[in-house]
Amino acid sequence: MPENGLRYEVLNGQLIVSPAPTLGHQYLITWLVRALENALPSGSFVLAGVGVLIGDDEPIPDLMVATGPIDWDDRGVPVEQVKLVVEVVSKSTTLQDRMVKPVLYAAARIPNYWRVEINPFKGQLPDEKLPILFAHALGADDTYERTHRVAAGDTATLRSPFEFTVDPASLMP
DSSP: OTTOEEEEETTEEEEEEEOOOHHHHHHHHHHHHHHHHHHHOOEEEEEEEEEEEEBBBOOOOOOEEEOOOOOTTSSSEGGGGEEEEEEEEETTTTTTIIHHHHHHHHTOOOEEEEEEEEOOTTTTTTTSSSOEEEEEEOOSSSSSSEEEEETTTTOOESSSSSOOOOOGGGGOO
């Protein structure tokens, strides 16, 4: 993160500047990283806030799961090694996290995309508690198909890219 606290990433050849994430956003990412690390298959690793190298683009998901080996001195992870990207939707990144990045990730054939909603949103179901995890897998037509919608207080076992059981409530204070 640069000294000014802003996040810079390249999406579709454009420089995107976002404000620093909130404490709740970062807390959720920290707990999700810990939970994923306990479920990772051998040879996989989880990283937060690192770029995915997709041609001239370098989107920075909130976290990713990839397989090695990688050059730990490189500025990002080659897209071929990325198995899962996760975006935690902030008020300032809503458009990119819900619409722009999933299309870019799918076109690059990243097998799994998860989106976590931490703020009330249009389409939230009555009595559905935040955070809500939306899990997607890449379909035959290179677009994401939703496999799970898991609200806080509910538990689901996701099976792609590996088995992972989660209640989104466990990710927030």
